[in-house]
Amino acid sequence: MKQNFTVRQGALDGVETFLAVARQRSFRRAAAALGVTPSAVSQAVRALEARLGAALFVRTTRNVGLTEAGQRFFERAAPAFAELIAAGEAARDLGQRPAGLLRLAVPRGVVPLILEPIIGPFCQAYPEIELEIAASDEMVDLAAGGFDAGIRFGQFIAADMVAVRLTAPFPFVVVGSPDYLRARKRPERIADLRDHACLRIRRANGSIAPWSFIDGNKTIEAIVAGPLVAHDYPTLLGAAIQGVGLAQVPAPIAKAPIADGRLRAVLTPFAVTTPGVFLYYSDRRQVLPKLRVFIEHVKLRNAAAPRGGTRKPKQTA
Template identity: 40%
Template sequence: MALETFNDVLAFVHVVREGSFTRASALLGVTPSALSHAVRALETRLGVRLLTRTTRRIATTEAGERLFNRVAPRFQDIDAEVAAVKELRDKPAGTIRVTAAEHAANSVLWPKLSRVMGDYPDINVEITIDYSMSDIVSQRYDAGVRIGDQVAKDMIAVRISPDLRIAVVASPAYFAKRPKPRSPQALADNDCITLRLPNGGLLAWDFEKQGQAVKFRVTGQWVFNNSSSILRAALAGCGLAFIPEDMALEHIAAGALVRVLDDWCKPYPGYHLYYPSRRQSSRALAVVVDALRHRG
């Protein structure tokens, strides 16, 4: 491939990734007009339109989508290899970007990484709180965190926590007004504090007892998109909460929360860190993986 074509393809990839000529030009250190000229030159050379442009947005054509999906991962591999070569020095260095849900970030990533990061001043860790099933490759994360059975088969997965449990809890003040539910079906008569998922739906509460699995759609006056807010509302007496057990144990011990349906809350697979198997792991990522690895 001619160098001119290579540069134009690289320009096209950045425009699609950023969704904007302006943002891509700032990233590459060129003017938006120069970037637009490069993309038009590539379209002319290929004889096919790659982007549709309006005053508000850009979108890939069918040909543009195919080109981006085929070449973007290869440019990412090149970036990863160059970064790995740069790290062939005395200490690991670079920025490691990780996407994780709030509970995983607070209960696993922060406590484990904070203990070792002082030994690696040239490593930067960027953690993005995200409840969606992010595509870490297309969104340029180095790694993500998911429950073990949710990790794609083409990823390297490393367990970073033991198995987890859910706790269903409410405050004594709440139960002063309502009877304690003895079964998941009794939740229909309760105010439940619910979690809004990124897809717009509400989290269903999963239970299991003696091989009987129940998925219950709860309702209530309060809806949040993070577990910390749900815990706060439960402590305030606003209803029943369905939260990771470790978030509730301290408050249960102090008498601020009362646990119910404990025999219906079975362990489920713990958190796993995952990253692309085809990518050469950098020394900085290796440090992060080793620090997070579950050894229990």
């Protein structure tokens, strides 16, 4: 049978006072050390003894000594209380200056594009912060996973999150290698994709994502087929460069291979635009200095662009 264990309210009341008296062997000297009156010390010790059900001190007119119960309590309470004080100081330290472990959950595809330019300057500016980047394309619960913040496409961030824009809105583009496009007729319409090898991505929930397009004011989700299913966009991009098929990927990660001729964009009139990439976290009031300075670092880096600032994005997916 499961038992319920709770910390009794006031369980630590009087412990600090007891330790002061035990060390000073005097109620008066303990009161002076604590900055309270001797009567307040006496009342706190009496209340602790009543709660424990045992006398902790032997009092005479000249001396104060520990009873056997008091000695046992002192031997175990003193180091425990010292650890509690140290724990409080450690927590207070992290709440007052940028230090400690900063854990970010990010998709693999954004690491080279967004984080790599930030990591070096940030780590140099804040050497007491240990930055951990957990690269995964799965949607994660920040609190359950022990993360300070995450980075995701704006349409996948819950509306109750606080978000900092990292990129401007950008399209998803369909790309293929020159060799692939020479071997097959270049698609001009969305319907032409039925004759092509289309590389697809599996979502975190297990479903295979359709390809999304805009035709005028109409949103179209095309069910495509092909020889490869991956869990991240860089894998799809690499396969498209190798000529395996067409891939629909975020435009920023395709920019370089398009520029150097390894890929060509197709169906660009139908490209759908996403809100962009955001850093997000759960509660503005709970932001520790380590995360606050990271957010400021990101803002400063993007200060020249009109996309900077914080907002709560509307949940669209």
